[in-house]
Each structure stands twice: as structure tokens, then as C-alpha cells.
Amino acid sequence: xxxxxxxxxxxxxxxxxxxxxxxxxxxxxxxxxxxxxxxxxxxxxxxxxxxxxxxxxxxxxxxxxxxxxxxxxxxxxxxxxxxxxxxxxxxxxxxxxxxxxxxxxxxxxxxxxxxxxxxxxxxxxxxxxxxxxxxxxxxxxxxxxxxxxxxxxxxxxxxxxxxxxxxxxxxxxxxxxxxxxxxxxxxxxxxxxxxxxxxxxxxxxxxxxxxxxxxxxxxxxxxxxxxxxxxxxxxxxxxxxxxxxxxxxxxxxxxxxxxxxxxxxxxxxxxxxxxxxxxxxxxxxxxxxxxxxxxxxxxxxxxxxxxxxxxxxxxxxxxxxxxxxxx
Amino acid sequence: xxxxxxxxxxxxxxxxxxxxxxxxxxxxxxxxxxxxxxxxxxxxxxxxxxxxxxxxxxxxxxxxxxxxxxxxxxxxxxxxxxxxxxxxxxxxxxxxxxxxxxxxxxxxxxxxxxxxxxxxxxxxxxxxxxxxxxxxxxxxxxxxxxxxxxxxxxxxxxxxxxxxxxxxxxxxxxxxxxxxxxxxxxxxxxxxxxxxxxxxxxxxxxxxxxxxxxxxxxxxxxxxxxxxxxxxxxxxxxxxxxxxxxxxxxxxxxxxxxxxxxxxxxxxxxxxxxxxxxxxxxxxxxxxxxxxxxxxxxxxxxxxxxxxxxxxxxxxxxxxxxxxxxxxxxxxxxxxxxxxxxxxxxxxxxxxxxxxxxxxxxxxxxxxxxxxxxxxxxxxxxxxxxxxxxxxxxxxxxxxxxxxxxxxxxxxxxxxxxxxxxxxxxxxxxxxxxxxxxxxxxxxxxxxxxxxxxxxxxxxxxxxxxxxxxxxxxxxxxxxxxxxxxxxxxxxx
Numbered sequence: 001x002x003x004x005x006x007x008x009x010x011x012x013x014x015x016x017x018x019x020x021x022x023x024x025x026x027x028x029x030x031x032x033x034x035x036x037x038x039x040x041x042x043x044x045x046x047x048x049x050x051x052x053x054x055x056x057x058x059x060x061x062x063x064x065x066x067x068x069x070x071x072x073x074x075x076x077x078x079x080x081x082x083x084x085x086x087x088x089x090x091x092x093x094x095x096x097x098x099x100x101x102x103x104x105x106x107x108x109x110x111x112x113x114x115x116x117x118x119x120x121x122x123x124x125x126x127x128x129x130x131x132x133x134x135x136x137x138x139x140x141x142x143x144x145x146x147x148x149x150x151x152x153x154x155x156x157x158x159x160x161x162x163x164x165x166x167x168x169x170x171x172x173x174x175x176x177x178x179x180x181x182x183x184x185x186x187x188x189x190x191x192x193x194x195x196x197x198x199x200x201x202x203x204x205x206x207x208x209x210x211x212x213x214x215x216x217x218x219x220x221x222x223x224x225x226x227x228x229x230x231x232x233x234x235x236x237x238x239x240x241x242x243x244x245x246x247x248x249x250x251x252x253x254x255x256x257x258x259x260x261x262x263x264x265x266x267x268x269x270x271x272x273x274x275x276x277x278x279x280x281x282x283x284x285x286x287x288x289x290x291x292x293x294x295x296x297x298x299x300x301x302x303x304x305x306x307x308x309x310x311x312x313x314x315x316x317x318x319x320x321x322x323x324x325x326x327x
Numbered sequence: 328x329x330x331x332x333x334x335x336x337x338x339x340x341x342x343x344x345x346x347x348x349x350x351x352x353x354x355x356x357x358x359x360x361x362x363x364x365x366x367x368x369x370x371x372x373x374x375x376x377x378x379x380x381x382x383x384x385x386x387x388x389x390x391x392x393x394x395x396x397x398x399x400x401x402x403x404x405x406x407x408x409x410x411x412x413x414x415x416x417x418x419x420x421x422x423x424x425x426x427x428x429x430x431x432x433x434x435x436x437x438x439x440x441x442x443x444x445x446x447x448x449x450x451x452x453x454x455x456x457x458x459x460x461x462x463x464x465x466x467x468x469x470x471x472x473x474x475x476x477x478x479x480x481x482x483x484x485x486x487x488x489x490x491x492x493x494x495x496x497x498x499x500x501x502x503x504x505x506x507x508x509x510x511x512x513x514x515x516x517x518x519x520x521x522x523x524x525x526x527x528x529x530x531x532x533x534x535x536x537x538x539x540x541x542x543x544x545x546x547x548x549x550x551x552x553x554x555x556x557x558x559x560x561x562x563x564x565x566x567x568x569x570x571x572x573x574x575x576x577x578x579x580x581x582x583x584x585x586x587x588x589x590x591x592x593x594x595x596x597x598x599x600x601x602x603x604x605x606x607x608x609x610x611x612x613x614x615x616x617x618x619x620x621x622x623x624x625x626x627x628x629x630x631x632x633x634x635x636x637x638x639x640x641x642x643x644x645x646x647x648x649x650x651x652x653x654x655x656x657x658x659x660x661x662x663x664x665x666x667x668x669x670x671x672x673x674x675x676x677x678x679x680x681x682x683x684x685x686x687x688x689x690x691x692x693x694x695x696x697x698x699x700x701x702x703x704x705x706x707x708x709x710x711x712x713x714x715x716x717x718x719x720x721x722x723x724x725x726x727x728x729x730x731x732x733x734x735x736x737x738x739x740x741x742x743x744x745x746x747x748x749x750x751x752x753x754x755x756x757x758x759x760x761x762x763x764x765x766x767x768x769x770x771x772x773x774x775x776x777x778x779x780x781x782x783x784x785x786x787x788x789x790x791x792x793x794x795x796x797x798x799x800x801x802x803x804x805x806x807x808x809x810x811x812x813x814x815x816x817x818x819x820x
Contacts, residue, residue, distance in 0.1 A: 162513030200467030
């Protein structure tokens with residue numbers, strides 16, 4: 001009796017599998033973990049964001065994200081790896097604005113951000129700010145420019161690297177205000193911020209989380225000169241943007257999931273749906289908040305427009321400088 | 328005060344102690360495998376800490392950080408393959424000791440020195456984080472450069488028998504160190520368009536190639552019959568245990584190295600390597616038996632390990648006090664602190680006193696845990712030297728290739744390791760010492776960078792290095808050290 005019972009259950013199971021299998025084979029995605037390339041270094045803000053998203057995404061996608069750090073070459077290594085990956089939705093990247101927006105205009109990166117990649121989902125973006133220690137004499141942009149006119153080339157600003165995001169900001173300010181600053185490049189934004197905070201350079205760039213800048217501006221430890229955002233930042237409604245000051249410059253430390261061109265649209269939709277759901281999850285929201293950031297989920301045509309817009313924006317900045325791209 | 332003790336008492340739960348132990352064990356293992364770094368291990372394991380109580384999750388990560396700094400000494404001693412730049416100095420004396428059949432006692436010396444150095448820096452972190460962090464901020468490009476110059480003077484201590492060859496080796500190291508993007512102009516130098524070396528030659532693949540791959544090539548010259556026999560020292564079974572007297576003999580070296588490791592480690596961006604090199608050089612200068620350095624000196628191992636482990640606590644000083652991570656590992660640890668709502672800065676110890684003192688208590692308890700695990704594991708690791716070369720050498724080569732690959736998940740880095748293997752082999756055949764090359768390579772990039780930044784800031788005035796007090800102090804010390812080297816050992820070949 002028992003034997004027959006087992007046989008019956010077995011047969012039923014086989015029928016179920018046979019009926020269900022073809023359907024599953026055709027549409028099921030994802031059936032294995034998704035590799036997320038990080039072209040930035042281990043432990044940076046992209047890495048932390050990726051791992052934060054990865055800590056919840058499996059609940060909404062059915063498969064985990066594997067955050068894989070492939071730094072080096074100023075983003076070239078990780079981003080070319082993304083370009084070469086199979087467009088099956090199992091390899092994506094958490095991209096950075098400086099890699100796909102700025103670097104391709106400065107030198108040969110081995111990819112074209114417009115034709116080789118598609119943006120999938122924006123996690124968030126935190127705008128750059130120009131800051132100085134409160135012990136310096138400048139309280140406003142005007143103070144700074146007036147002083148810079150008196151002492152051309154004497155006021156120093158640290159940047160996160162030659163022809164990188166903050167160097168471009170310095171160039172744009174110098175062009176708009178017709179002044180000259182001393183540009184001191186460092187390897188990475190952290191070191192540049194440290195030089196400013198230690199008083200070795202006069203000004204530096206930061207986003208809200210760098211060295212706890214948000215709290216330091218609020219407590220009066222740092223002076224915020226201007227924000228490189230499109231509109232005034234909600235955290236700092238009383239501080240002007242560079243656009244308001246006549247400087248054509250914006251930069252945000254942007255965290256965007258992106259993939260190689262050619263990922264089937266239905267797979268992108270599955271990823272986007274899961275990411276949108278994940279960004280509503282309490283634990284992810286809490287984690288990102290603890291980092292000092294917030295989530296601003298965005299996908300679809302609006303994201304695409306923003307993505308292409310950023311690439312064009314920096315292309316124009318370089319063109320206006322008559323910059324000769326290095327081979 | 329009562330509340331603090333209450334918090335400490337509550338922190339020491341069995342669960343927390345188990346988490347620290349797992350962390351330390353994972354750290355030792357990761358450190359012991361060339362190519363795996365604590366940065367990677369911590370980055371991969373950070374998300375687990377998100378969902379643990381801060382008092383369990385963070386000590387777990389700190390355990391990895393600790394364990395890896397000691398673990399790195401194991402392959403340096405046993406197979407001459409430092410997994411990190413900081414462990415390179417350990418191999419200068421550790422490997423000769425292993426070849427003499429004293430692998431076990433060499434690793435034990437590394438273990439004791441590591442534990443003592445780490446404990447020292449943990450105490451400094453707990454007692455004096457804020458004042459020290461304020462001093463660390465005084466270090467700008469000018470001071471960095473002077474510190475690097477002082478690091479470079481160590482080369483005079485490791486040139487080996489031929490000063491000329493030592494200096495040539497140093498120049499080659501500088502050449503390798505200059506590969507990559509120029510900091511000021513962004514121009515690429517000596518990269519030949521190879522992506523992987525655009526940011527400079529990777530430290531891990533370079534070290535793996537120079538030390539381990541070249542060792543494999545040297546071994547492969549031997550006859551098969553020689554390689555198939557057990558090594559001459561195999562009957563020692565990894566050797567004797569370290570005597571207490573030997574440890575007591577180097578107490579001042581450990582003390583001084585811990586101090587240097589902590590002081591230099593507290594300066595963000597300097598890294599463990601420079602502290603280790605300076606400690607090693609000073610230990611040799613101060614030693615009664617300087618001639619033993621480089622040939623198997625326990626004092627050398629102690630100096631290197633105490634110093635590189637003292638960075639473990641110290642690089643958290645600027646991280647927790649200012650939110651400026653002292654190293655790549657500290658950067659990830661900072662993320663873990665933040666994910667728990669422990670925001671670095673002056674408020675940290677006021678708002679979260681209970682949690683922070685709990686974490687610090689577990690940080691300190693991690694040291695005896697590391698000592699215990701190290702004691703148990705060392706005899707096992709030391710047995711590696713009893714393996715026949717015909718089996719060990721292919722395994723080392725496998726580790727070289729895998730280690731080169733996992734460093735950045737890139738096959739290009741394996742090529743870098745192999746190229747440097749051939750390069751190292753050629754240098755060994757020509758009797759060039761490798762130590763000056765490695766040290767020059769590691770220090771050159773930061774030295775050049777800081778020098779250029781300092782000169783931009785000073786409008787090209789070189790005297791800035793002498794007019795700023797901290798910088799002048801280091802330059803003076805470097806000149807004195809070099810003078811001493813010339814005076815003590817005439818330029819005889």
C-alpha cells in the first residue's frame with residue numbers, strides 16, 4: 001500500500017515537473033546570482049551601496065547580487081569588463097559618473113558610454129560641494145572670488161585627481177569668475193578632503209558623507225561655499241548652487257546600476273522591478289540613511305535622459321577648454 | 328564610570344567572543360593566503376555585520392583586521408611570499424630562519440610581536456584617539472614627503488654585502504614605482520597602454536612575482552632527485568619553540584616598533600609598510616647584532632611584525648575621531664560603523680559610550696584570542712617546511728597564479744606577477760638584493776606624489792621641506808641615519 005502511494009506521488013511529481021519545465025525554461029530569469037562589477041575601490045561609497053542593496057535584493061529577485069570589485073585604471077578595468085560581458089542580465093555594474101561621464105572625454109577608456117552601456121536603475125546621487133574650514137576668511141563665493149582677484153594663484157583647492165570631477169569644477173569656476181587658483185590634485189576624494197581639513201589646502205570638495213561634511217557644515221566647523229547641484233540641496237536650502245553664481249558646473253557622486261548594451265528588455269524590467277521593491281524595504285532605507293544618504297530610485301526614459309545628459313554635459317566642458325583627448 | 332563598567336560587562340557575552348574568534352581565525356587564514364587581503368575579506372563580510380548587533384558585528388570585522396596582519400607573516404616566513412607590502416620586511420629575516428629549520432620559532436616571534444604591537448596600539452586608540460588624530464592632521468604633503476624620505480633611508484640598512492648592487496636595486500625599484508599616471512598632469516608613464524598598470528604596478532602581484540615566482544624558478548634549477556628528497560631540515564619538524572629569553576631580549580625592539588607603528592599608523596594614508604620599514608631600520612641601527620639582520624634575525628622579525636600589527640588599532644584613530652579612514656581596511660570598517668548608526672566624530676563616544684566601550688573591550692580581548700589561535704596553528708603551518716620541494720614548489724606556483732588573479736579578478740595581474748618573477752630571478756642570479764627594490768618601489772609613488780603636491784603649494788620652493796618643523800625634523804633624522812650608516816660601514820665592497 002505504502003509502495004503504491006510512493007509511486008503515485010512520484011508520478012504526480014513527474015507530471016508537474018514536465019508541465020512546468022518548458023514554461024520555466026523560457027521565461028525564468030534570474031536562475032543564478034547576478035554579478036555586479038564595481039569599477040571603484042573596495043570600501044568606497046559605491047562598494048558600500050552595492051553591498052547594502054545586495055543585503056536585501058535576494059528577497060525581491062530570488063537571486064543574490066555578487067558585488068565584485070574591479071578597480072584600477074581609473075575605472076577602465078571594470079567598465080571594459082562590463083562592456084565585454086555577455087548581455088544576458090547576469091553581469092551588471094554599479095557605475096560611477098566619473099567613469100562613464102567624465103573619463104571617456106579625457107582619455108581613451110576603451111568604451112563609448114553612449115553605445116556600449118544602458119542605464120538600468122539609479123540608486124542615488126549626492127552632489128559635490130565646495131567647502132573650506134571655518135577658520136578661513138571666506139564666508140561666501142563672492143568673498144572667495146574677491147580675494148582670489150587680489151591674490152591670483154595663491155588660494156589652493158585640492159581635487160580628487162587631474163581631469164577628474166573636482167578638477168573640472170575648479171576649471172569652470174576659474175573660467176566663469178576669471179580668477180586663478182592653485183590646483184593640488186590628490187589620489188581620491190578622501191585624501192583631498194583630508195588635506196583641506198588639515199589646513200594644507202584652502203578649499204576642497206566633498207559630498208555629504210565625506211568626512212561627515214553634512215554635520216560639520218551644520219555645526220559651523222566647515223563653510224559651504226556652493227553646491228554643484230542642479231537645484232539647491234534640500235539639506236542646505238540657504239546655500240547657492242554654482243549655476244546661481246554663474247558657474248556652469250554640476251557633479252554628483254552618482255550610483256547607477258547599468259549593463260552592457262543588448263540585455264533583453266524583459267530582463268531589465270525584472271531587475272528594475274526588484275530594485276524598485278527593494279528600495280521600499282525598511283532595512284535598506286535604514287542602512288542607506290545610516291551612511292548619511294537617501295535612496296532616490298529612478299529608471300526608464302527619465303534615467304536614460306539624465307544619463308545621456310551627463311555625458312554630453314562633460315563633453316561640452318572639455319570641448320570648451322579645447323582639451324585634446326589623450327590616445 | 329559605573330555605566331562604562333556595566334557596558335563592558337554586558338559586551339563580554341559568549342556570542343561576542345565567538346564572533347571575535349571567528350573573525351581572528353578568518354583573518355589569519357586570509358592573511359596566510361598570498362593574494363587574499365584583509366581589505367577583500369572585510370569588504371565581503373561587511374554585509375553580515377549589518378544584521379548583527381553592533382557589539383557582535385563590529386568586533387567580528389575588527390578580528391579579521393587583526394588576524395590578517397599576523398597571518399601575513401606566515402607565508403613571508405615559510406615560502407618567502409609576503410602577502411602585503413607590510414609583511415615584506417618580515418620575510419627579510421623570517422625566510423632565512425625557516426631555511427635554517429627554525430620556521431616555528433620564527434612564526435612564534437611574529438605572533439608575540441604582532442600581539443604585543445596590536446595590544447599597544449589598541450590601548451593608545453582607547454586612551455588618546457582624539458589628541459593623536461589632531462596631530463595626525465598636521466601631516467600635509469610636505470610632511471608626508473619627509474616621512475617617505477626617512478623611509479627610504481632604510482635602504483642603506485638592507486643593501487646587503489655590495490652597496491653598489493644595493494643602490495642599483497633601489498634605482499630599479501624607483502623606476503617601477505614611477506610607472507602609472509602622473510599625479511599632477513594625469514599623463515601616463517611607462518604604461519604602454521596596459522590598463523592594469525595605469526594606476527601603478529599592483530603591490531600584491533609585484534610582490535608575489537618578485538619573491539615567490541622567482542623562488543620557484545630558482546628551485547626548478549635543481550635536479551629532480553634533490554627536489555624529491557625531504558628538505559635537509561625536515562627532521563626538525565618545523566623546528567623548536569621560541570624561548571622566553573629570546574622574547575625578553577627583544578623587548579625594547581618590540582616597544583619601539585609598536586610606538587612607531589602606532590604613531591605612523593595614526594597618520595591617514597601612510598599605511599603599514601612605511602612604519603614597518605622605519606622600525607626595521609631603527610632596530611638594525613640599535614641592535615647589538617646588526618650583522619644578523621637579513622640573514623635570520625629574530626629581532627628583525629619582531630621589529631617588522633610589532634610595527635605592522637600596531638597599525639591595526641592606530642589606523643582607527645583618524646577613522647573614528649574624524650571620519651578619515653587611515654587605510655583601505657579602515658575605510659570599510661568605517662562603513663560598517665556607519666551602517667550601525669555609529670557615526671565617526673567627536674559625538675561618537677558621548678552618544679554611544681556604552682557600545683563603543685563594549686567594542687573596545689572586545690577589540691582588546693581579540694589579542695589574547697589571536698595569541699591562543701596562533702599558538703595552536705603555528706606548529707601546523709610550520710610543518711609546511713617539511714614537505715618535499717617537488718610537491719611544495721608546484722603548489723607555490725599555483726598560489727602565485729591564483730593570488731595574482733584574485734587580487735583584482737584580473738588575468739593581467741597574473742602576467743604582472745610572472746613578468747616580475749622572471750625579473751626577480753634575473754636579479755637573484757646576478758646577486759642583487761631584492762629588499763632595496765621592494766622598499767623603493769613601495770615608497771616612491773607616495774614620495775613623488777607628496778613632493779609634487781608640496782611644491783605646487785609652495786610655488787616651487789624646495790626650502791619648504793626645511794622650513795616646516797615636522798618636515799625638517801624628519802629630513803634631519805634621515806640625514807643623521809644616512810651619516811651613521813656611512814660612518815659605521817665604510818664603502819667597501
